[in-house]
Amino acid sequence: MRVLLLGADGYLGRRVADRLLLDRDLQVTVLGRRDSADIRFDLSAGSPGALARFLDAVAPQVVINCAGATYGTPRTLVRANTTAVATVCEAIRRSREPARLVHLGSAAEYGPVPAGAPIAETAEPRPVGPYGVSKLAGTELVLASGLDAAVLRVFDVVGPGAPAASLFGRLAEGLRRALEQQEAQVRMPDLSAYRDFVDVRDVAQAVRAAAVSAATGVINIGSGHSVRAREAAYLLVRASGFEGVLTEEPRTVVVPVQSAGEPGEPRGAEARPLGEPVPWRQADVRTARERLGWRAHTPLEESLGDVWLETACRV
Template identity: 80%
Template sequence: MRVLLLGADGFIGRRVADRLLADQDLAVTVLGRRDSADIRFDLTAGSPGALARFLDAAAPQVVINCAGVTYGTSRALIKANTLAVATVCEAIRRSREPARLVHVGSAAEYGPMPAGVPIPETAEPRPVGPYGVSKLAGTELVITSGLDAAVLRVFDVVGPGAPTASLFGRLAEGLRRALEHHERVVRMPDLSGFRDFVDVRDVARAIQAAAVSAATGVINVGSGHAVRARDAAQLLVRASGFEGTISEDARQVLVPSQVVTDLHRGVEQPPRVIEPRAVVEPVQWRQADVRTARDRLGWRTQVPLEESLGDVWLETACRV
C-alpha cells in the first residue's frame, strides 16, 4: 500500500513514520517543509492544485495528516489547523485517484463535558479556545468532504519525545534542573484537572490501524480512563527520584499541549502560563469513550501510564 504522510516531524508524526517505515507492506512518502521530506510543500501556503499534482505523482492510496499546531495566534492556528486541512481535502478531490484520508483531530474539540462521564463521538462539540475551534473546523471539513475519511480525535498524548511545551515535558525539565541544582521545589500550574492520557506509541498504532481499515467518521483515541493530572505527575516524580515538593499555583493554568507537528519550522514554542480569566481551555474533566476504536479498528492501548512517564523521564535524564 502506498501512503503519503504529512507532519512527520511532529511529536505524533515521528512515531507514525517509525511504524509505517518498519512495515514492509507499505511504501511511504513524506511530504513536509523540511529538507528531509521526500516532497517539499508548505500546507499553510501551497495551493490545492499544486498539492494535487504531487498527489498524482506519488499516487498514494492513503494520506495520513498529522500536521497542525497547538500554540500561536488565532490566525496561525486557523491557517495550520483549518485552511491547511481544506487544502488537503480539496487536493485529494482534484487528484486522479482520490486517496483515503486519515486525519488527526483533538479532544480539545469537545470542550467542557460533564464530570464522571466518558465522552462519546456523538457528544456535541463545544470548544472554548482558538485551538479547539480551529481543530473542530478541520474535522468538519474532513467529515463533510465526501472523501473516504476518518478523523482520530486524540486525547492527551504523553510518552517519549514529549515537547518541552507539554505538561510532562515541562515537569520533566523542571525535575532535571531541580536535581542538578539541588533545589527542593518545582513549580507547576494547577494540576487538579482530570485527563485521559494515552501514550504516543499507542496513538501511532491507532493511526496505522485506521489507515488500513475501512472505518470512517470520528473515532476517539484515548486510554478510556481519566486520571487526575496531579496523580500522573507523581508517577513522573517517582521515576525521577526527586524528593522535594511540587508547588502548584492555582492562579495559573498551562495551556493544553498536544503538539502534533511543526508547521512553524519545527520550533517548539514555550508553554504559556496564563491567568484563569484568560484560560484557553478551562476543562476539568476529559475521558474518552473508546468503544468505537476497539470495535472498528481492533485497537486497545498497550503502554501503561507509569511506563509512558518513566520513558519521558529516561529521555529527559539522558539529555545533555
C-alpha cells in the same frame, strides 16, 4: 499499499512515521516543509492545485495528516489546523485517484463535558480557545469533504518526545534542573484536572490501524480511563527520584475591585482563582475497539518513565 504522510516532523508524526516504516506492506512517502521530507511542501501556504500534482505523482492509496499546530497565535493555529486541512481535502478531491484520508483531530474539540462519564463521538463539540476551535473546524472540513475519511480524535498524548511546552515536557525539564541545581521545589500550573492519557506509541498504532481499515467518521483514541493530572505528575516525580516539593500555581484572573467606602469608586484590581475550563476528559473508546480492533496497551507509569529517561539522558 502506498501511503503519503503529512506532518512527520511533529511529536505524533515522528512516531507515526516510525511505525509505518516498520511495515513491509506499506510504501511510505513523506511530505513536509523540512529538507528531510521526500517532498517539500508547506500545507498552510501552498495551493490545492500544487498539492494535487504531487498526489498524482505519488498516487497514494492513503493520505495520513499528522500536520498541525498546538501552540501559537490564533492566526497560526487557524492556518495550520484549518486552512491546511482545507488544502489537503481539496487536493485529494482534485487528484486523479482520490485517496483515503486519515486525519488527526483532538479531544480539545469537545470542550467542557459533564464530569464522571466517558465522552462518546456523538457528543456535541463545544471547544474553548483558538486551538480547540481551529481543530474542530478542520474536522468538520474533513467530514463534509465527501472523501473516504476517518478523523482520529486523539486525547491527551504522553510518552517520549513530549514537547518542552507540554505539561510533562515542562515538568520533566523542571525536575532535571532541580536535581542538577539541588533545588527543593518545582513549580507547575494547576494539576487538578482529570485527563485521559494515551501513549504516543499507542496512537501511532491506531493511525496504522485506521489507514488499513474501512472505518469512516470520528473515532476517539484514548486509554478509556481518566486520571487526575496531579497523580500523573507524581508518577513522573517518582521516576526522577526528586524528593523536593511540587508546588502548583493556580490559574488566576485579574478583576477590578470596588472601594468599600464609595459605591462605584474603583479601588484597584486583584487576582482571583480561575477554574480549569475543561476539568474532565475521558474517552469512550468502544468505536476504536469495534471498528479498528485497537486499544491502548502502554501503562501511564511506563509512558512517564520513558519521558524522564529521555530527559535525563539529554545532553
